Amino acid sequence: MNRLDNKVCVITGAGSGIGKATAEMFAREGATVVVTDLRAPAAEEVAHGITAAGGRAMALAVDVGEEADLKRMVDTTVSEFGSIDVLYNNALFVNTEFAMRDMDILEFDTEVLYANIRVNVVGSVIATKLAIPHMLKRGNGSVIFTSSGSSLGGDVTAYSYGASKAALNWYVQAFAATFGKKGVRSNAILPGPIQTPSKIAWSTPEMDADFMDVLNSPRLGEPDDIASMAVFLASDESRYVNGVLYRVDGGMSCTVPFISVTRKALGRKD
Numbered sequence: 449m450n451r452l453d454n455k456v457c458v459i460t461g462a463g464s465g466i467g468k469a470t471a472e473m474f475a476r477e478g479a480t481v482v483v484t485d486l487r488a489p490a491a492e493e494v495a496h497g498i499t500a501a502g503g504r505a506m507a508l509a510v511d512v513g514e515e516a517d518l519k520r521m522v523d524t525t526v527s528e529f530g531s532i533d534v535l536y537n538n539a540l541f542v543n544t545e546f547a548m549r550d551m552d553i554l555e556f557d558t559e560v561l562y563a564n565i566r567v568n569v570v571g572s573v574i575a576t577k578l579a580i581p582h583m584l585k586r587g588n589g590s591v592i593f594t595s596s597g598s599s600l601g602g603d604v605t606a607y608s609y610g611a612s613k614a615a616l617n618w619y620v621q622a623f624a625a626t627f628g629k630k631g632v633r634s635n636a637i638l639p640g641p642i643q644t645p646s647k648i649a650w651s652t653p654e655m656d657a658d659f660m661d662v663l664n665s666p667r668l669g670e671p672d673d674i675a676s677m678a679v680f681l682a683s684d685e686s687r688y689v690n691g692v693l694y695r696v697d698g699g700m701s702c703t704v705p706f707i708s709v710t711r712k713a714l715g716r717k718d
Protein backbone atom coordinates (compact mmCIF):
# COMPACT_ATOMS: atom_id res chain seq x y z
CA MET A 449 0.00 0.00 0.00
CA ASN A 450 3.02 2.35 0.02
CA ARG A 451 4.39 1.86 -3.46
CA LEU A 452 4.18 5.60 -4.29
CA ASP A 453 5.16 7.11 -0.92
CA ASN A 454 6.67 10.60 -1.28
CA LYS A 455 5.80 10.85 -4.97
CA VAL A 456 4.02 13.84 -6.45
CA CYS A 457 1.88 12.65 -9.37
CA VAL A 458 -0.04 14.77 -11.90
CA ILE A 459 -2.80 13.18 -13.96
CA THR A 460 -4.73 14.75 -16.87
CA GLY A 461 -8.32 13.79 -17.66
CA ALA A 462 -8.61 12.54 -14.07
CA GLY A 463 -12.24 13.52 -13.57
CA SER A 464 -13.57 10.28 -15.07
CA GLY A 465 -12.85 6.70 -16.07
CA ILE A 466 -9.23 5.55 -16.19
CA GLY A 467 -7.81 8.87 -14.91
CA LYS A 468 -10.16 8.90 -11.91
CA ALA A 469 -9.42 5.27 -10.99
CA THR A 470 -5.70 5.94 -11.30
CA ALA A 471 -5.84 9.10 -9.15
CA GLU A 472 -7.61 7.12 -6.44
CA MET A 473 -5.20 4.17 -6.65
CA PHE A 474 -2.12 6.44 -6.69
CA ALA A 475 -3.44 8.12 -3.51
CA ARG A 476 -4.06 4.76 -1.84
CA GLU A 477 -0.42 3.91 -2.63
CA GLY A 478 0.78 7.00 -0.76
CA ALA A 479 1.18 9.55 -3.58
CA THR A 480 0.20 13.19 -3.48
CA VAL A 481 -2.06 13.50 -6.51
CA VAL A 482 -2.75 16.57 -8.63
CA VAL A 483 -6.13 15.73 -10.17
CA THR A 484 -6.64 17.74 -13.38
CA ASP A 485 -9.48 17.79 -15.87
CA LEU A 486 -11.15 20.07 -18.40
CA ARG A 487 -14.25 19.83 -16.19
CA ALA A 488 -13.34 21.55 -12.90
CA PRO A 489 -16.24 20.08 -10.86
CA ALA A 490 -15.25 16.55 -11.89
CA ALA A 491 -11.63 17.11 -10.83
CA GLU A 492 -12.77 18.66 -7.55
CA GLU A 493 -15.08 15.73 -6.80
CA VAL A 494 -12.27 13.20 -7.33
CA ALA A 495 -9.80 15.22 -5.24
CA HIS A 496 -12.39 15.64 -2.50
CA GLY A 497 -13.05 11.89 -2.45
CA ILE A 498 -9.31 11.24 -2.05
CA THR A 499 -8.88 13.70 0.84
CA ALA A 500 -12.07 12.46 2.52
CA ALA A 501 -10.52 8.97 2.48
CA GLY A 502 -7.37 10.30 4.18
CA GLY A 503 -5.22 10.81 1.06
CA ARG A 504 -3.48 13.90 -0.34
CA ALA A 505 -4.87 15.56 -3.48
CA MET A 506 -5.38 18.89 -5.16
CA ALA A 507 -7.77 19.65 -8.05
CA LEU A 508 -6.95 21.89 -11.02
CA ALA A 509 -9.02 22.83 -14.07
CA VAL A 510 -6.76 22.13 -17.06
CA ASP A 511 -7.52 22.02 -20.77
CA VAL A 512 -4.57 20.05 -22.15
CA GLY A 513 -5.11 21.79 -25.49
CA GLU A 514 -4.02 25.09 -23.91
CA GLU A 515 -0.29 25.50 -23.30
CA ALA A 516 -0.95 28.21 -20.67
CA ASP A 517 -3.10 25.73 -18.68
CA LEU A 518 -0.37 23.10 -18.85
CA LYS A 519 2.25 25.62 -17.67
CA ARG A 520 0.01 26.57 -14.74
CA MET A 521 -0.47 22.85 -13.96
CA VAL A 522 3.27 22.18 -13.78
CA ASP A 523 4.17 25.48 -12.02
CA THR A 524 1.42 25.07 -9.40
CA THR A 525 2.45 21.47 -8.69
CA VAL A 526 6.09 22.42 -8.17
CA SER A 527 5.31 25.49 -6.06
CA GLU A 528 2.77 23.61 -3.88
CA PHE A 529 4.61 20.31 -3.47
CA GLY A 530 8.25 21.01 -4.39
CA SER A 531 8.59 18.51 -7.24
CA ILE A 532 6.89 16.52 -9.96
CA ASP A 533 7.81 12.84 -9.94
CA VAL A 534 5.15 11.38 -12.21
CA LEU A 535 3.17 12.87 -15.10
CA TYR A 536 0.33 10.74 -16.45
CA ASN A 537 -0.95 12.08 -19.82
CA ASN A 538 -4.38 10.49 -20.02
CA ALA A 539 -6.94 13.08 -21.23
CA LEU A 540 -9.10 12.11 -24.18
CA PHE A 541 -10.76 14.32 -26.79
CA VAL A 542 -14.46 13.61 -26.34
CA ASN A 543 -17.00 15.01 -28.83
CA THR A 544 -19.89 12.91 -30.13
CA GLU A 545 -20.60 15.20 -33.07
CA PHE A 546 -16.96 15.07 -34.19
CA ALA A 547 -16.91 11.27 -33.73
CA MET A 548 -19.88 11.00 -36.14
CA ARG A 549 -17.87 13.00 -38.69
CA ASP A 550 -14.95 10.54 -38.40
CA MET A 551 -16.64 7.45 -39.81
CA ASP A 552 -16.05 7.76 -43.56
CA ILE A 553 -12.51 8.32 -44.82
CA LEU A 554 -13.87 9.55 -48.18
CA GLU A 555 -15.44 12.40 -46.17
CA PHE A 556 -12.19 12.92 -44.24
CA ASP A 557 -12.51 16.05 -42.11
CA THR A 558 -9.30 17.84 -41.14
CA GLU A 559 -11.06 19.76 -38.35
CA VAL A 560 -11.79 16.42 -36.64
CA LEU A 561 -8.19 15.25 -37.09
CA TYR A 562 -6.73 18.48 -35.68
CA ALA A 563 -9.10 18.41 -32.68
CA ASN A 564 -8.00 14.87 -31.83
CA ILE A 565 -4.33 15.73 -32.36
CA ARG A 566 -4.63 18.89 -30.23
CA VAL A 567 -5.80 17.01 -27.13
CA ASN A 568 -4.47 13.48 -27.57
CA VAL A 569 -1.00 14.31 -28.95
CA VAL A 570 -0.01 17.97 -28.63
CA GLY A 571 -1.42 18.25 -25.09
CA SER A 572 0.66 15.25 -23.97
CA VAL A 573 3.82 16.43 -25.71
CA ILE A 574 3.60 19.98 -24.28
CA ALA A 575 2.81 18.73 -20.75
CA THR A 576 5.82 16.41 -20.96
CA LYS A 577 8.06 19.18 -22.34
CA LEU A 578 7.12 21.37 -19.37
CA ALA A 579 7.44 18.66 -16.67
CA ILE A 580 10.70 17.05 -17.77
CA PRO A 581 13.04 19.93 -16.76
CA HIS A 582 11.83 19.51 -13.16
CA MET A 583 12.46 15.76 -13.34
CA LEU A 584 15.92 16.29 -14.86
CA LYS A 585 16.94 18.50 -11.92
CA ARG A 586 16.47 15.45 -9.66
CA GLY A 587 17.67 12.88 -12.21
CA ASN A 588 14.46 10.92 -11.76
CA GLY A 589 10.95 10.86 -13.17
CA SER A 590 8.29 8.77 -14.87
CA VAL A 591 6.03 9.95 -17.67
CA ILE A 592 3.08 7.71 -18.53
CA PHE A 593 0.75 8.04 -21.51
CA THR A 594 -2.60 6.40 -22.21
CA SER A 595 -2.42 5.34 -25.83
CA SER A 596 -4.83 2.73 -27.23
CA GLY A 597 -4.96 -0.66 -28.89
CA SER A 598 -6.44 1.33 -31.78
CA SER A 599 -2.94 2.71 -32.47
CA LEU A 600 -1.68 -0.70 -33.58
CA GLY A 601 -3.68 -1.47 -36.70
CA GLY A 602 -6.00 -0.18 -39.38
CA ASP A 603 -9.69 0.31 -38.71
CA VAL A 604 -12.88 1.06 -40.64
CA THR A 605 -13.83 4.09 -38.52
CA ALA A 606 -12.39 6.59 -35.99
CA TYR A 607 -9.65 7.54 -38.47
CA SER A 608 -8.52 10.55 -36.45
CA TYR A 609 -8.55 8.83 -33.05
CA GLY A 610 -6.41 5.86 -34.14
CA ALA A 611 -3.99 8.11 -36.02
CA SER A 612 -3.61 10.41 -33.00
CA LYS A 613 -2.74 7.47 -30.75
CA ALA A 614 -0.26 6.07 -33.30
CA ALA A 615 1.48 9.47 -33.36
CA LEU A 616 1.48 9.49 -29.56
CA ASN A 617 3.34 6.15 -29.52
CA TRP A 618 6.15 7.76 -31.51
CA TYR A 619 6.54 10.58 -28.98
CA VAL A 620 6.51 8.11 -26.07
CA GLN A 621 9.50 6.34 -27.57
CA ALA A 622 11.20 9.60 -28.58
CA PHE A 623 10.95 10.97 -25.02
CA ALA A 624 12.22 7.62 -23.71
CA ALA A 625 15.24 7.76 -26.03
CA THR A 626 15.98 11.43 -25.37
CA PHE A 627 15.85 11.37 -21.55
CA GLY A 628 16.35 7.73 -20.49
CA LYS A 629 20.06 8.14 -19.82
CA LYS A 630 19.22 11.05 -17.52
CA GLY A 631 16.83 8.98 -15.38
CA VAL A 632 13.52 10.11 -16.85
CA ARG A 633 11.44 7.23 -18.22
CA SER A 634 8.48 7.36 -20.64
CA ASN A 635 6.07 4.48 -21.18
CA ALA A 636 2.57 4.01 -22.58
CA ILE A 637 -0.41 1.86 -21.71
CA LEU A 638 -2.50 0.63 -24.65
CA PRO A 639 -5.89 -0.34 -23.20
CA GLY A 640 -8.36 -2.68 -24.82
CA PRO A 641 -12.08 -2.11 -24.12
CA ILE A 642 -12.38 -0.65 -20.61
CA GLN A 643 -15.73 0.05 -18.96
CA THR A 644 -15.44 3.84 -18.60
CA PRO A 645 -18.19 6.44 -19.25
CA SER A 646 -16.77 7.14 -22.74
CA LYS A 647 -16.68 3.48 -23.72
CA ILE A 648 -20.08 2.69 -22.21
CA ALA A 649 -21.57 5.64 -24.15
CA TRP A 650 -20.65 4.22 -27.56
CA SER A 651 -20.89 0.46 -27.05
CA THR A 652 -24.06 -1.63 -26.92
CA PRO A 653 -24.65 -4.95 -25.11
CA GLU A 654 -24.33 -6.67 -28.51
CA MET A 655 -20.93 -5.02 -29.05
CA ASP A 656 -19.83 -6.10 -25.57
CA ALA A 657 -20.73 -9.69 -26.42
CA ASP A 658 -18.67 -9.36 -29.60
CA PHE A 659 -15.77 -7.86 -27.61
CA MET A 660 -15.87 -10.99 -25.42
CA ASP A 661 -15.32 -13.01 -28.61
CA VAL A 662 -12.02 -11.24 -29.33
CA LEU A 663 -10.77 -10.99 -25.74
CA ASN A 664 -8.78 -13.80 -24.19
CA SER A 665 -10.07 -12.93 -20.76
CA PRO A 666 -13.14 -13.96 -18.76
CA ARG A 667 -14.43 -10.35 -18.61
CA LEU A 668 -14.24 -6.86 -20.08
CA GLY A 669 -11.65 -4.46 -18.68
CA GLU A 670 -12.28 -2.14 -15.74
CA PRO A 671 -10.55 1.21 -15.05
CA ASP A 672 -8.63 -0.36 -12.14
CA ASP A 673 -6.98 -2.79 -14.60
CA ILE A 674 -5.27 0.19 -16.24
CA ALA A 675 -4.65 1.97 -12.93
CA SER A 676 -2.73 -1.09 -11.68
CA MET A 677 -0.34 -0.89 -14.62
CA ALA A 678 0.00 2.88 -14.09
CA VAL A 679 0.99 2.29 -10.44
CA PHE A 680 3.74 -0.07 -11.60
CA LEU A 681 5.01 2.43 -14.18
CA ALA A 682 4.86 5.31 -11.67
CA SER A 683 6.71 3.35 -8.99
CA ASP A 684 10.42 2.63 -8.68
CA GLU A 685 9.60 -1.06 -9.33
CA SER A 686 9.69 -0.16 -13.05
CA ARG A 687 13.00 1.73 -12.81
CA TYR A 688 14.54 -0.35 -15.67
CA VAL A 689 11.45 -0.03 -17.92
CA ASN A 690 11.66 2.70 -20.55
CA GLY A 691 9.98 3.28 -23.93
CA VAL A 692 7.56 0.37 -23.69
CA LEU A 693 4.05 0.31 -25.20
CA TYR A 694 2.14 -2.00 -22.84
CA ARG A 695 -0.97 -3.67 -24.19
CA VAL A 696 -3.37 -4.01 -21.25
CA ASP A 697 -6.20 -5.47 -23.29
CA GLY A 698 -7.39 -8.76 -21.84
CA GLY A 699 -5.24 -10.66 -24.32
CA MET A 700 -7.11 -9.11 -27.26
CA SER A 701 -3.96 -8.76 -29.36
CA CYS A 702 -2.06 -11.92 -28.39
CA THR A 703 -3.49 -14.32 -30.94
CA VAL A 704 -3.21 -14.88 -34.66
CA PRO A 705 -5.62 -12.47 -36.42
CA PHE A 706 -7.85 -15.33 -37.63
CA ILE A 707 -8.51 -16.79 -34.15
CA SER A 708 -12.29 -16.25 -34.39
CA VAL A 709 -12.32 -18.23 -37.66
CA THR A 710 -10.47 -21.11 -35.96
CA ARG A 711 -12.70 -21.06 -32.88
CA LYS A 712 -15.83 -21.09 -35.04
CA ALA A 713 -14.50 -23.93 -37.22
CA LEU A 714 -13.73 -25.98 -34.09
CA GLY A 715 -17.11 -25.12 -32.56
CA ARG A 716 -15.39 -23.59 -29.54
CA LYS A 717 -16.36 -20.57 -27.48
CA ASP A 718 -13.00 -20.46 -25.62
Ligand SMILES: NC(=O)c1ccc[n+]([C@@H]2O[C@H](COP(=O)([O-])OP(=O)(O)OC[C@H]3O[C@@H](n4cnc5c(N)ncnc54)[C@H](O)[C@@H]3O)[C@@H](O)[C@H]2O)c1
Nearest residue numbers: 461463464465466486511512539540596641642644646647
Ligand atom coordinates in the same frame (compact mmCIF):
# COMPACT_ATOMS: atom_id res chain seq x y z
N1 LIG B 1 -12.14 3.22 -22.21
C1 LIG B 1 -11.57 2.51 -23.19
O1 LIG B 1 -12.09 1.46 -23.64
C2 LIG B 1 -10.24 2.98 -23.75
C3 LIG B 1 -9.59 2.16 -24.69
C4 LIG B 1 -8.37 2.58 -25.21
C5 LIG B 1 -7.82 3.78 -24.79
N2 LIG B 1 -8.46 4.56 -23.88
C6 LIG B 1 -7.82 5.82 -23.47
O2 LIG B 1 -7.93 5.99 -22.07
C7 LIG B 1 -7.87 7.38 -21.76
C8 LIG B 1 -8.96 7.73 -20.78
O3 LIG B 1 -10.22 7.47 -21.40
P1 LIG B 1 -11.53 7.08 -20.58
O4 LIG B 1 -12.15 5.93 -21.30
O5 LIG B 1 -11.21 6.97 -19.14
O6 LIG B 1 -12.44 8.36 -20.91
P2 LIG B 1 -13.38 9.27 -20.00
O7 LIG B 1 -14.28 9.98 -20.94
O8 LIG B 1 -14.00 8.48 -18.89
O9 LIG B 1 -12.37 10.32 -19.37
C9 LIG B 1 -11.73 11.27 -20.18
C10 LIG B 1 -11.56 12.54 -19.38
O10 LIG B 1 -10.80 13.48 -20.17
C11 LIG B 1 -11.33 14.76 -19.93
N3 LIG B 1 -10.99 15.68 -21.02
C12 LIG B 1 -11.57 15.79 -22.24
N4 LIG B 1 -10.97 16.76 -22.95
C13 LIG B 1 -10.00 17.29 -22.15
C14 LIG B 1 -9.08 18.32 -22.31
N5 LIG B 1 -9.02 19.04 -23.45
N6 LIG B 1 -8.23 18.61 -21.29
C15 LIG B 1 -8.30 17.90 -20.15
N7 LIG B 1 -9.17 16.89 -19.92
C16 LIG B 1 -10.01 16.59 -20.93
C17 LIG B 1 -12.83 14.54 -19.81
O11 LIG B 1 -13.46 15.64 -19.15
C18 LIG B 1 -12.88 13.24 -19.02
O12 LIG B 1 -12.97 13.47 -17.63
C19 LIG B 1 -7.95 8.13 -23.09
O13 LIG B 1 -6.67 8.59 -23.47
C20 LIG B 1 -8.46 7.06 -24.05
O14 LIG B 1 -8.05 7.29 -25.40
C21 LIG B 1 -9.67 4.20 -23.35
